[in-house]
Amino acid sequence: MDAIEISRTGLDVEWQRLEVIAQNLANMNTSRTASGEPYRAVRLLSGPKVRFARLLGAGEAPARPQGVAVLGVEQVGSGVRRVHEPGHPDADAQGFVTYPDIDHAAEMTLLIQTSRAYEANLTAMSFAQQMYARALDFGKQS
Numbered sequence: 001m002d003a004i005e006i007s008r009t010g011l012d013v014e015w016q017r018l019e020v021i022a023q024n025l026a027n028m029n030t031s032r033t034a035s036g037e038p039y040r041a042v043r044l045l046s047g048p049k050v051r052f053a054r055l056l057g058a059g060e061a062p063a064r065p066q067g068v069a070v071l072g073v074e075q076v077g078s079g080v081r082r083v084h085e086p087g088h089p090d091a092d093a094q095g096f097v098t099y100p101d102i103d104h105a106a107e108m109t110l111l112i113q114t115s116r117a118y119e120a121n122l123t124a125m126s127f128a129q130q131m132y133a134r135a136l137d138f139g140k141q142s
Contacts, residue, residue, distance in 0.1 A: 002064060003128035009049065009067030010121035014114055016070055017044045021111045028102045031090040038080055039100045041107075045071040077101065 020042055030039035049066040079101030086095030 006067040007125035014118040040075045
């Protein structure tokens with residue numbers, strides 16, 4: 001049942017990626033975090049659970065693919081946008097408030113792309129389940 005497990009890891013990673021994107025969108029106008037600085041956009045880093053070189057290791061029994069995993073989360077871009085809002089509690093001496101420079105359109109595009117990857121993993125998992133069920137039916141007939 002490796003195909004189902006591989007798709008499941010893909011679902012887990014893409015779900016976490018959706019959560020990170022939602023966090024970025026929710027904090028587009030966060031001028032101050034607990035550290036006192038504006039929010040910084042983050043990206044989820046993912047990759048294979050088993051390195052490709054290990055899968056093809058010379059003289060070793062080939063390793064089996066094991067899907068993907070979250071490798072970490074990193075800040076992207078250090079850009080900020082300054083907006084003149086003199087009445088804002090976080091305004092500086094000149095009346096400017098510092099917000100994260102998060103591109104709403106880019107985040108929404110990534111959200112759609114990630115949701116499509118999530119759907120693709122669901123489809124792959126469904127096909128794998130159908131193939132395994134069909135193989136069991138063949139086994140019963142013999």
